[in-house]
Amino acid sequence: AQSVTQLGSHVSVSEGALVLLRCNYSSSVPPYLFWYVQYPNQGLQLLLKYTSAATLVKGINGFEAEFKKSETSFHLTKPSAHMSDAAEYFCAVSETYNNNDMRFGAGTRLTVKP
Amino acid sequence: NAGVTQTPKFQVLKTGQSMTLQCAQDMNHEYMSWYRQDPGMGLRLIHYSVGAGITDQGEVPNGYNVSRSTTEDFPLRLLSAAPSQTSVYFCASSWAPSDTQYFGPGTRLTVL
Numbered sequence: 001a002q003s004v005t006q007l008g009s010h011v012s013v014s015e016g017a018l019v020l021l022r023c024n025y026s027s028s029v030p031p032y033l034f035w036y037v038q039y040p041n042q043g044l045q046l047l048l049k050y051t052s053a054a055t056l057v058k059g060i061n062g063f064e065a066e067f068k069k070s071e072t073s074f075h076l077t078k079p080s081a082h083m084s085d086a087a088e089y090f091c092a093v094s095e096t097y098n099n100n101d102m103r104f105g106a107g108t109r110l111t112v113k114p
Numbered sequence: 115n116a117g118v119t120q121t122p123k124f125q126v127l128k129t130g131q132s133m134t135l136q137c138a139q140d141m142n143h144e145y146m147s148w149y150r151q152d153p154g155m156g157l158r159l160i161h162y163s164v165g166a167g168i169t170d171q172g173e174v175p176n177g178y179n180v181s182r183s184t185t186e187d188f189p190l191r192l193l194s195a196a197p198s199q200t201s202v203y204f205c206a207s208s209w210a211p212s213d214t215q216y217f218g219p220g221t222r223l224t225v226l
Binding site: 006009032034036041042043044045046049090094095101102103104105106107 | 118147149154155156157158159162172173204206211212213214215217218219220
């Protein structure tokens with residue numbers, strides 16, 4: 001079955017610094033890949049998704065992610081962190097042809113220091 | 115357009131009690147699912163439905179039942195609550211399992 005691994009359960013950056021959240025996936029067929037964000041006491045919201053079009057995907061709030069098949073990675077980046085980016089981020093994978101369930105990573109909590 | 119709604123927001127149960135978590139969506143999505151979120155484990159799929167009258171088990175279905183009598187509603191039943199079911203429960207809906215999921219605000223359940 002498909003799976004994702006998020007490297008680092010906690011990431012701390014200073015305001016204005018680069019944000020890099022790592023995600024590696026495993027899938028037997030071409031995957032769909034997603035990044036979701038969860039603000040405190042809320043449900044998850046979609047940040048961006050990869051569905052086999054452009055490998056560099058731009059999302060909301062200045063985030064982007066690059067699909068690298070050779071590295072089975074889908075890392076999330078933002079050039080300049082803002083205090084409002086503090087949240088938990090989840091990478092998820094589903095399989096394009098199996099129409100199976102979506103699998104989520106364990107999550108990475110992002111802290112932004114002033 | 116309310117999206118995905120869940121009730122209640124908070125619930126405390128005693129071991130052995132049963133209850134139903136409610137979930138409704140107004141986007142006419144065929145696919146609905148229930149997840150539980152536990153620290154350090156991300157979201158794990160409990161049950162899902164690909165349309166009215168059709169349900170199936172996810173990754174962690176034991177101790178839970180679901181039914182889907184209408185497109186809009188997808189309740190989750192805890193048959194006999196156990197402390198291991200203490201968690202935050204999220205309902206989600208989408209056009210397809212592989213498509214963007216729209217999440218409800220969650221239900222925080224504590225089983226004593």
